[in-house]
Amino acid sequence: MATLSIVTICFNNLEELKTTMASVAAQTRLPQEYWIIDGSKNSEIRDYLSSTDLPPYVKWISEPDKGISDGFNKGVSRCTQDVVHILNSGDYYYNEEAVATVMAAFDQDPELMWTHAQFKQFLGGHWIISGTAFDPDKLYMGMRQVAHPTMFLRREVYDRIGLFPNDLRDAMDYDLLIRLRNEKFKYLQQPIAVFTPGGNSEINWKRCYREGMRAYQKHVGNDWRLQIGYVKQLLVHAMLNTPIGDALLKGRKG
Numbered sequence: 001m002a003t004l005s006i007v008t009i010c011f012n013n014l015e016e017l018k019t020t021m022a023s024v025a026a027q028t029r030l031p032q033e034y035w036i037i038d039g040s041k042n043s044e045i046r047d048y049l050s051s052t053d054l055p056p057y058v059k060w061i062s063e064p065d066k067g068i069s070d071g072f073n074k075g076v077s078r079c080t081q082d083v084v085h086i087l088n089s090g091d092y093y094y095n096e097e098a099v100a101t102v103m104a105a106f107d108q109d110p111e112l113m114w115t116h117a118q119f120k121q122f123l124g125g126h127w128i129i130s131g132t133a134f135d136p137d138k139l140y141m142g143m144r145q146v147a148h149p150t151m152f153l154r155r156e157v158y159d160r161i162g163l164f165p166n167d168l169r170d171a172m173d174y175d176l177l178i179r180l181r182n183e184k185f186k187y188l189q190q191p192i193a194v195f196t197p198g199g200n201s202e203i204n205w206k207r208c209y210r211e212g213m214r215a216y217q218k219h220v221g222n223d224w225r226l227q228i229g230y231v232k233q234l235l236v237h238a239m240l241n242t243p244i245g246d247a248l249l250k251g252r253k254g
Contacts, residue, residue: 001103001107002083002103003031003032003081003082004029004031004032004081004082004084004085005032005034005035005084005085006031006033006034006084006085006086006087007037007072007076007084007085007087008020008024008034008087008088008089009038009039009068009072009075009089010037010038011040011041011071012041013045014045014048016089016090017045017048017089018048019092019196020088020091020092021036022092023093026096027093027096027097027100028097028099029103030055030057030099031099032057032081033057033059033079033081034055034057034058035059035078035079036049037060037065037071037072037074037075038060038061038063039062039063039064039070039071040062041064046062049062061074061078067169068172069163069164069168069172072086072163072172073166076164077163079155080155082106082155083153083154083155084152084153084154085099085102085152085153086149087149087193088148088149091149091196092194092196093192094119094192094193101190101192102152102188105188106152111184112184112185113153113157113180113185114151114157114183114184114185115150115151115186115187115188116131116134116150116151116152116185116187116188117131117189117190117191117192117193118130118189118190118191118192119131119147119150119191119192119193119194119195120191120194120195121195121197122195122196122197129191130145131145131146131150132144133187133189134146134185136182139181139216140216140220140223140225140226141225142209142212143212146177147193147195149193149194149195150192150193151173151177153180157180161176161183168211168215169211170208170211171209171215174208174212175212175215175219178215178220213226
C-alpha cells in the first residue's frame with residue numbers, strides 16, 4: 001500500500017489550523033506523517049503545538065518563511081512517504097473517507113503520478129460542488145476547476161519536476177500544474193476537500209491570473225488565448241453576485 005505525507009502551512013491562524021488538524025485526525029486512513037509548517041509572526045500556534053499531546057504522526061516546525069511557496073517547499077522537502085498532499089490551514093476534507101478514497105487509486109496503480117477531484121467552495125453566496133477533469137490542452141484557461149486542496153502527488157514527481165517557485169505570490173499551484181501536464185493522472189468525480197472562503201488566490205485573483213499568464217508563457221510559450229481567458233475570468237467574477245450568476249450557481253449547490 002502507498003504511504004502518505006500531509007503538509008499544512010499556517011500563518012497567525014490557530015483556529016483555522018485546528019479545523020484542518022481535526023479533519024486529518026478524523027480520517028479512516030491516517031497519514032504516516034503530517035507536517036505542520038508554521039510561519040507565524042506570533043507564538044500562538046507554536047505555543048499550542050508545543051503544549052498539546054499530538055498524535056505520533058504529527059511533526060512541526062515554527063520559523064519565519066519567505067511566503068507561501070517557501071512554506072510549501074519546507075513541508076514537501078521534509079516528506080518521506082510515497083504520496084504528498086498539501087492541505088492548507090482552514091481547508092478540510094469533505095468527509096472521513098476522503099484520504100482512503102484517494103489513496104486507493106494510488107494503491108491500484110503504481111504508475112499513477114497524481115490525482116485531483118471535485119471540491120466544495122463558497123461562491124456567489126452559495127456552497128457549491130466544483131471540479132472538472134484536468135485537460136492539458138486547456139491550460140491557457142488557468143487552473144479552471146482544478147483545486148490545489150484536492151491534488152495528491154507522488155513524492156517522486158516533485159523530485160522530477162521541482163518544487164514551488166518562490167518568485168510567485170499567488171499562482172505557484174498553477175505553475176506546478178503546468179509542469180504536471182505530461183504526468184499520468186486520475187480525476188476522481190467526487191468531492192474530496194472543502195475550500196474555505198478567503199484564500200489568498202481568491203482575494204488576489206487578478207494578480208493570480210496575471211502571474212499565471214507569465215508562468216504559462218515561461219513553460220509553454222506565448223498563446224493568444226491567454227488574453228481571452230483573462231477576459232473570461234473578468235466576466236465570470238462580474239456575474240457572480242448578479243441574478244444570472246445566482247441562477248447558474250443554484251444548480252451546483254453541495
